[in-house]
Amino acid sequence: MSPPCCVTMQLFYMAAIINNISRPLCRAAFFPLSFLTCRALSRQSSIPSSCSIPLSLFCARKYTSESTLYRYKGKLHEEMAAKDLPLFTELTAPNGIKWTQPLGLFINNEFVKSKAGGTLSSVSPIDDKEITSVYAAESADVDEAVKAARAAFQSSEWADITTAERGALLYKLADLLEKNLEVLATLDTWDMGKPLSATKNEDLSESISTLRYYAGWADKISGKTIDVGPSKLVYVLHQPIGVCGQIVPWNYPLMMAAWKLGPALATGNTVVLKSAEQSPLSVLFLGTLIKEAGFPPGVVNILSGYGKTAGAAIAAHEDIDKIAFTGSTLTGRAIMKAASSNLKNITIETGGKSPLLIFEDADIEQAVKWAHIGIMSNAGQVCCATSRILVQESVYEEFVQKFVEYTKTTSVIGDPFSENVSHGPQVSRQQYERIMAYVEKGKAEGANLVLGGTTPGGNFIQPTVFKDVKDEFTICKEEIFGPFVCIDKFTTQAEAIKRANNSSYGLGAAVFTKDNTRAHVVANKIEAGMVWINSSNDSHFAVPFGGVKQSGIGRECGEYALANYTNAKAVHVNLGTVL
Ligand code: NAD
Numbered sequence: 001m002s003p004p005c006c007v008t009m010q011l012f013y014m015a016a017i018i019n020n021i022s023r024p025l026c027r028a029a030f031f032p033l034s035f036l037t038c039r040a041l042s043r044q045s046s047i048p049s050s051c052s053i054p055l056s057l058f059c060a061r062k063y064t065s066e067s068t069l070y071r072y073k074g075k076l077h078e079e080m081a082a083k084d085l086p087l088f089t090e091l092t093a094p095n096g097i098k099w100t101q102p103l104g105l106f107i108n109n110e111f112v113k114s115k116a117g118g119t120l121s122s123v124s125p126i127d128d129k130e131i132t133s134v135y136a137a138e139s140a141d142v143d144e145a146v147k148a149a150r151a152a153f154q155s156s157e158w159a160d161i162t163t164a165e166r167g168a169l170l171y172k173l174a175d176l177l178e179k180n181l182e183v184l185a186t187l188d189t190w191d192m193g194k195p196l197s198a199t200k201n202e203d204l205s206e207s208i209s210t211l212r213y214y215a216g217w218a219d220k221i222s223g224k225t226i227d228v229g230p231s232k233l234v235y236v237l238h239q240p241i242g243v244c245g246q247i248v249p250w251n252y253p254l255m256m257a258a259w260k261l262g263p264a265l266a267t268g269n270t271v272v273l274k275s276a277e278q279s280p281l282s283v284l285f286l287g288t289l290i291k292e293a294g295f296p297p298g299v300v301n302i303l304s305g306y307g308k309t310a311g312a313a314i315a316a317h318e319d320i321d322k323i324a325f326t327g328s329t330l331t332g333r334a335i336m337k338a339a340s341s342n343l344k345n346i347t348i349e350t351g352g353k354s355p356l357l358i359f360e361d362a363d364i365e366q367a368v369k370w371a372h373i374g375i376m377s378n379a380g381q382v383c384c385a386t387s388r389i390l391v392q393e394s395v396y397e398e399f400v401q402k403f404v405e406y407t408k409t410t411s412v413i414g415d416p417f418s419e420n421v422s423h424g425p426q427v428s429r430q431q432y433e434r435i436m437a438y439v440e441k442g443k444a445e446g447a448n449l450v451l452g453g454t455t456p457g458g459n460f461i462q463p464t465v466f467k468d469v470k471d472e473f474t475i476c477k478e479e480i481f482g483p484f485v486c487i488d489k490f491t492t493q494a495e496a497i498k499r500a501n502n503s504s505y506g507l508g509a510a511v512f513t514k515d516n517t518r519a520h521v522v523a524n525k526i527e528a529g530m531v532w533i534n535s536s537n538d539s540h541f542a543v544p545f546g547g548v549k550q551s552g553i554g555r556e557c558g559e560y561a562l563a564n565y566t567n568a569k570a571v572h573v574n575l576g577t578v579l
Helices: 003-027 031-044 055-073 075-081 139-154 163-179 181-192 196-220 253-266 281-293 307-316 329-342 364-380 393-410 429-445 493-500 516-525 560-564
Strands: 088-092 098-102 105-107 110-112 119-124 129-135 232-240 243-247 270-274 300-303 322-326 345-349 355-358 388-392 448-451 464-467 484-490 508-512 530-533 566-574
Touching (some): 129 281, 139 307, 181 196, 253 281, 253 560, 307 322, 322 329, 329 345, 364 393, 393 464, 393 484, 429 448
Parallel strands (some): 243 322, 388 484
Antiparallel strands (some): 088 098, 232 566, 448 464
């Protein structure tokens, strides 16, 4: 274990013990006592603050954990409905960044209260403390947002501007994201626990590039003329679909919004976008930038809200023409059913159980490093994470041993606001518990736990590695969405391909080999939307992203995503056929 990791672990264990002791006290409103006890212990330790979570955060964890549970049961939602929230609040994040946070629903370029006054609580998984509450949309609010989006779609202010002007608005929005990078990155780190270095250098950078990429496309949408003979002119227009409902997950809150808004707006649609209930804040802040960029009212409407209320209302709405969704396969199915009410156009990006194959001729050191990125990035909360590793038997033990060693020294768990931390908490207590249940399941089924499977405290999970994981084990079949990898060995190339495809999912796949022919043959045979040869989890805003089988329908990013947001209209012109 690396020194920072080791020290952080000790800190977590101390905090966990104190939490358990202090829980009854906290319940009896003696919270300040446990807080001071923690502070005193913290001062006694020689732990550098740059690689540790302040103990006070963990003291607070148990104190607020019941509120967090209520949130998942929807009780907090009801309790909070009585509160009269303001539409904005001043926030100061743990890294000292301050800003004015909108809390309302963003409809028609204004922040408004939800009609029924419902709210939801945004809780940081770093310490399980509430950051703030925001207004939560229900069906009546979705109606308002859709009306605004429909009116904007039909208004000359949006429908009749030139395509270059549409592009200019997107460029302006990208510039505003760049200007507000610190706040937006801070928001996603605080709200969902991803290291600040990642929100800045990956999420924000990708979001800005995506918006610029689609800004460039706005005036390059072109149809075709089709030669059917001299008596007729046929041409095809690529027209916007209309009002698009977009439902995004919590693992890349702002980036998923940028992936969806870019192609929808470049092609002239209007949008009702719903954030995930775990991470509503950065996308709400984006609303202020949409207005500042100069988008006409109603072109982009942003709703916070729960899936079963606001999400379901969007999916079933009769005046929404298209649904774009990213999230779990289960929800994807529910959305498809609801969207069938008016035969909405759909794009779905769901989960995966992506394989990573390592052949005996591969560069093992490189395979180890890429495999680590493939599963441990974003604490494993990546839809295309390479969570199943298959290694040729002659290099199996060598790979496992090197992978475990590398993971121990490379993954640094801790406060995601600390610079040297690579691995923050899971997004919520619920996700934490779900992943830990899979650890027990793996052990019970007979897989061999060689690293992790434990927690250093809070919602944090040690990188977890199981070897000798058979295809029929639950942990090898189901998407776990955590820092949790299954490894097993194979003998032949044919077996490797067969087992890689032995999944209901088909999002990504990685192949490690120095044999060029083998690399391309395997890439061709694997059932996946994306294949990485000698790397893992590459993505680029210009390259299509999406899956086959139960990993989704349609593609995001690149030119391919434009097709999701346009209808082809064929126009037949009679050039002289007289009846
Ligand atoms: P989820 O599918 O429940 O939520 C994703 C989005 O869908 C959220 O905005 C949510 O509010 C909304 N939603 C939920 N139920 C809905 C409904 N009935 N109708 C319309 N919208 C609805 O996912 P989750 O609970 O946040 O995470 C659970 C699992 O989903 C994860 O463990 C992981 O397997 C998967 N997941 C995948 C991705 C991805 O990028 N593919 C992202 C996040 C989660």
